[in-house]
Amino acid sequence: MSVRVNKFIADTGFCSRREAEELIKAGRVTVNGHKPSLTTRVAEGDSVLVDGQSLRVRKAKPGQRKHVYIALNKPVGVTCTTDETVKGNIVDFVDHEQRIFPIGRLDKDSEGLILLTSNGDIVNELLRAENRKEKEYLVAVNKPVTEEFLRGMAKGVRIHRETTLPCKTRRIAPYGFAITLTQGLNRQIRLMAAAFGYRVTQLRRVRIINVKLGALKIGQWRNLTDAELKGLLPERTEW
Template sequence: MRLNKFIAESGVCSRRKADELIKEGRVTVNKQEAIIGMEIKPEDVVRVDGERIKVNTKFEYYILNKPKRVLCSNEDKFGRRLAIDYIKSKKRLFTYGRLDYMTEGLIIISNDGEIYNHVMHPRKKLYKSYIAKINRELEEKDLEALQHGVVIEGKRTAPAKVKRLGKREIRIAIFEGRNRQIRKMFETLGYNVDSLKRVKIGELTLGHLQVGDYRELTQEEVEYLKNL
């Protein structure tokens, strides 16, 4: 088995991301720095950032309604709570489609590294929908600006799908995944985001899942993600 496939099937990340980790010198095989394209034998010991990884024999897929002040990471030096801590599983799990620390809502958690590209890569144009509460009523010109794309950090965003739900409550859907993108889009137009919640990724929805609760994906939902 190729090393990048081995890493992906261990649940760490996609094959493409695995190659990046190898290039960065973060992967070792039998205590030697790994090389892109190398083959892995059953007896080989593979480590990523010093932690041994193994190919999973069974994949698990979950949706979590992430609370605020929870990290989408596998470790935190400050001891803050992690999204994966909510899942009762013996598998080494990872988050896909990350949410920032103060954003709540739908997050996919799995040990299937191949899911990353299906959910995250912009070429898939998989829309993620959010409910944003802002500090004042959204002006019509700014709603239209969001729909056409705004410039943040020198680069124009792709057009967003925007709908008013109330005077200060907006439903907005984007397929890009730039860091804190929705918050920055509103800030560029002069608004503060008081709260932000993701409610949908593609066809996956939170439904009646309460904050802090999770459920397993159905087989149909898993197939949907794999076929994106």
């Protein structure tokens, strides 16, 4: 049985499929000594190298997960990148024994729940825009939260030359509100609030689909449960 080389690389936990495609285009990958195309397939026993480093698909022991799936309560100041040259990158912060990378992003100035995995095969499934996965945030702002502001945020706001999708909002404090989004534009909540003259002073993500931040302390991480994985990836039977 053979698979495309980008899937093979993702299965090793080296990076996501999309990142693997960029490595292939950059000529940094070889298969049996030759530079592959994006459609090249890899079979058992083939030699796959990235920058001269040999890659092998991990085989899980019976009853053991093949990949790592964790939930982190990211502190402010940690950057969601795998680029080890960036000071305070999330990979160095977690310091996991396996190579992992974040699913999506959370701004450096924001805190809260982010998922990380060694399974590059699932990243696009969870991030695909048309899947409309819910993400919930608690937000503090510099002015009293009004019903007009909440209705305007929920209806959709013009940012990045497009109008954001309708979302759910609710007031939780005089200067605080909760918002549930189904998209993830860059700095979306901060820009939405700014459109109404508000400045975000604190932003914390507390839920991604069925995974909740709960009592996880800032800077701590935990492995996802089987129930959480089934909720995230209901079509899959193994992880």
